[in-house]
Amino acid sequence: MRTGLKITAFAAAAAATFGTAYGVGSGVSPVTAARQPAPEHGGHAEQAAAPAANALPGGLQVSERGYSLDLEKDRLPGTRGELRFTIRKDATGKPVTSYEKENDKELHLIVASRDLSAYRHLHPVRAADGTWSTPVSLPKAGDYRVFADFRPHGEEEGLTLGAGLGVAGTYTPEPLPGHAARAAVGDGYEVRIEGALRPGAARELTLDVYKDGRPVTDLEPYLGAYGHLVALRSGDLAYLHVHPHDGRPGPGVSFTATAPSAGTYRLFLDFKHDGEVRTAAFTVHAA
Numbered sequence: 610m611r612t613g614l615k616i617t618a619f620a621a622a623a624a625a626t627f628g629t630a631y632g633v634g635s636g637v638s639p640v641t642a643a644r645q646p647a648p649e650h651g652g653h654a655e656q657a658a659a660p661a662a663n664a665l666p667g668g669l670q671v672s673e674r675g676y677s678l679d680l681e682k683d684r685l686p687g688t689r690g691e692l693r694f695t696i697r698k699d700a701t702g703k704p705v706t707s708y709e710k711e712n713d714k715e716l717h718l719i720v721a722s723r724d725l726s727a728y729r730h731l732h733p734v735r736a737a738d739g740t741w742s743t744p745v746s747l748p749k750a751g752d753y754r755v756f757a758d759f760r761p762h763g764e765e766e767g768l769t770l771g772a773g774l775g776v777a778g779t780y781t782p783e784p785l786p787g788h789a790a791r792a793a794v795g796d797g798y799e800v801r802i803e804g805a806l807r808p809g810a811a812r813e814l815t816l817d818v819y820k821d822g823r824p825v826t827d828l829e830p831y832l833g834a835y836g837h838l839v840a841l842r843s844g845d846l847a848y849l850h851v852h853p854h855d856g857r858p859g860p861g862v863s864f865t866a867t868a869p870s871a872g873t874y875r876l877f878l879d880f881k882h883d884g885e886v887r888t889a890a891f892t893v894h895a896a
């Protein structure tokens with residue numbers, strides 16, 4: 610349940626900060642907001658649902674808790690290019706150059722298309738002046754959202770900032786695939802999902818990895834875990850980052866996830882096997 614608690618605490622911090630940003634002003638330290646007690650977990654579902662209803666998930670804002678995501682260019686001339694950006698401290702306008710590592714990295718960058726058909730999980734390189742950069746190769750033109758998931762040095766909670774990215778060219782938005790319990794990943798890999806999301810309540814999800822119909826029991830650690838799961842809410846691309854709560858190398862990797870609201874979510878699981886990182890995607894309804 611640790612992960613679930615952490616996510617709920619983050620949601621509470623986000624809600625507290627939202628109130629700060631639009632109510633009191635910038636005089637309240639984001640650290641103070643982050644330290645506000647997390648709602649009690651493990652009680653009955655109605656108690657858990659109440660705070661979550663007003664909590665703001667990550668990724669919806671380009672600026673939050675005193676930090677801003679500054680994309681050097683919010684457009685790419687084509688599907689291949691370089692993303693460059695800076696995380697700035699709003700108070701000084703200066704780039705953040707000191708981070709706490711989370712899952713082996715100072716910053717995780719997710720790039721997802723607005724229709725949720727394209728997904729990339731990247732690890733940019735930081736220059737000494739605080740500028741982050743990474744090559745990016747996308748499958749098609751269109752409207753994208755870039756998510757920076759990081760924890761500045763000295764902050765107790767990480768945050769996720771989101772910014773729009775346009776990729777020039779013509780494209781046709783794709784409909785979100787319907788719910789299916791299995792996802793083909795290519796090269797004979799298939800991932801099966803068990804469990805359901807419920808708004809405002811922590812729920813366990815298990816993703817089982819198979820290769821050629823047989824369970825995979827020797828998943829390789831990737832960034833300190835056997836799987837990384839990102840959930841994006843369809844419609845506004847609210848971002849939920851969840852981590853596994855056990856250390857088994859397969860076939861089942863379990864997560865605790867709390868959907869902030871009713872809705873449809875697209876789940877992206879990154880796992881590593883035979884030296885390669887692969888991604889399985891699922892559509893899950895929370896109701």
Ligand SMILES: [Cu+2]
Nearest residue numbers: 717718730731
């Ligand atoms: Cu990452």
